[in-house]
Amino acid sequence: MSGNTLGTLFRVTNFGESHGPAIGCVVDGCPPGLALSEADIQIELDRRRPGTSRHVTQRQESDRVEILSGVFEGHTTGTPIGLLIRNIDARSKDYSNIAETFRPGHADYSYFKKYGVRDPRGGGRSSARLTAPTVAAGAIAKKWLRENFGTQVRGYMSALGPIPLDFVSWEHVETNPFFAADPSRVQELEEYMDALRKAGDSVGARIEVIAEGVPVGWGAPIYDRLDADIAHAMMGLNAVKGVEIGAGFRSVAQRGSEHGDEMTPDGFLTNNAGGVLGGISTGQPVCVSLAIKPTSSIRTERRSVDKAGQAVMVQTLGRHDPCVGIRATPIAEALLALVLADHALLDRALCGTVLRR
Template sequence: MAGSTLGNLFTITTWGESHGAAIGVVIDGCPAGLSLDEEDIQIYLDRRKPGQSRFTTARKESDKARILSGVFEGHTTGTPISIMVENTDQRSRDYGKIKDCYRPGHADYTFDAKYGFRDYRGGGRSSGRETIGRVAAGAIAAKILRQLGITITAYTRSIGDIVIPENEYHYDQITENALYMPNNDYAARASDYLAECIRKQDSSGGMIECAITGVPAGIGEPVFHKLDAALCSAVMSIGAVKGVEIGDGFQAAAALGSNNNDSFRLDAGKLTKATNHSGGTLGGMSDGSPIILRAAVKPTPSISQPQDTVMRTDCQELTDTTIEITGRHDPVIVPRAVVVVEAMTAVTVLDLLMRNMSSRLDSLIKFYRS
């Protein structure tokens, strides 16, 4: 199976299935000398693990990270880092009755079309549990970025039609509610909305916003490997994400150049922008402003309502049928996906920072002749 690796210099390869023995990631290109232990990774994994609230799946997984290689005496060695998380609460029997059905909104049909075979237990590689490897790698990337003065903050901007206005963000409240929203009042309203979704055996989507600060100007490539294109590609690779925008995003289509352009100005001798409609990128490169990214997350496709679909019979013929999906599923994916967006952003920015080290001769001279 191709397509499980991301990055050029700082690369990650995720492995494992939802109902297999374990799931994890191999990280290559991490510099030697980084202080790292399993707790650094666990902090991130705890933000995405199941069973955190009534709005997440009841699957009971501790999601304990185990570092298998690449760390010695508390520091990275420069060799590949392998991280494993065991699956301990698989209930494959939940999927036995629908193993021949193509679940609406899932990758069942496309996996069958591509490989002629699929792991029906929770979706296999297309399961949300695959993101464990991404989050573990993102924890390492984020720790490196913090040493460079770069911080990444992701949060839930909206659930359904409940959207927090930007002037009502309170970042200190993000971890005070189960939905990771930067406003507890809006989180309470969203909770009531989700409770109604559960009552109706339905699910909801939402929007995740991510702010990256401290990235110097000039990171990213001006043609095929633009910073915004790389970020969108990485975040769009998260299974439930159906759209990504940078800055004003799709609103820019209705704007005028006179109000969409960000004017430059000097502030204490430093070049800055008066506004940030571009979301921190210009020409595919960072401009020194905060990078603002948003990801649209679809409603959880596994719902208990009857749904029309198609199944494959014992004779390998296709026939119409109706299914009702049972088992343990999140009524909303957004809260647990917040840290996944953060992780993919960290991995992407770090990889581009490393690539940027060779863009200027004076940087090479400074590094090798200092």
């Protein structure tokens, strides 16, 4: 199976299954000399970890990361960094009733038709469980970017289903399970999720992720555009059905006099471009917005077919997030950091001798 590696110079290869003995990744291309410990990675994994509130899956995984290679005496060596996360709370029997059927909206059908075989336990490779190694790799990229360029990558939830959420302050994002930047709406969100869970249904979300301190000049025209690579990476996140850079679809209704970001000797006046022009970073914050669909695994019975093509009714048991978007913020941050780290190295390789005024 191809399609498990992200990046050109800063490369991450993801492996494992939701209910296998372990999941993990290999980070190849991280420059040597970066101070790195398991604690640096664990802090990000704990933000994504399941079972942290009643609003997400109650699968109890500690997500303790092990560094297997690429670090000596507390610093990266430039060799591949092997990261391992052991699965300790898989309940494969929860999926025995869907082994021969396909869940609507899930990858079961397409996986089986493509490969002729599928792992029904927790969705196998299609499970959001496989985002944990992405977050682990992203923790390395985040630290390298921060120490070398002062780049900071942060995200927040801007909508939970039909409920829009305003941005108030970054300081509030880590104080609630929704990564919401408006603390006044948290109780409303909790009540909404409680009702949704009792109804056996699910809902989507919108996530904003912003990278500040991105130098001008990262990216390239045409096929290696920074924004194209960001969209490619974000669409690799489970349940993402839409990606916007800057104004995104709002630009359809904007006029050119409004959308084009005017410049002054002191800098840009607006940021409708989302920090990218012609596929190259402008030095402004890189702003990305994600649309995440409702969780496909729900308790409500729905019509489907089995492997023989016969009509069946499907009800998904087990432990699932009523809204996968609740834990998506750390994952989106990780993906943006990975793309930026890759482009930082690509820019250094191509334009390391260019004097930028």
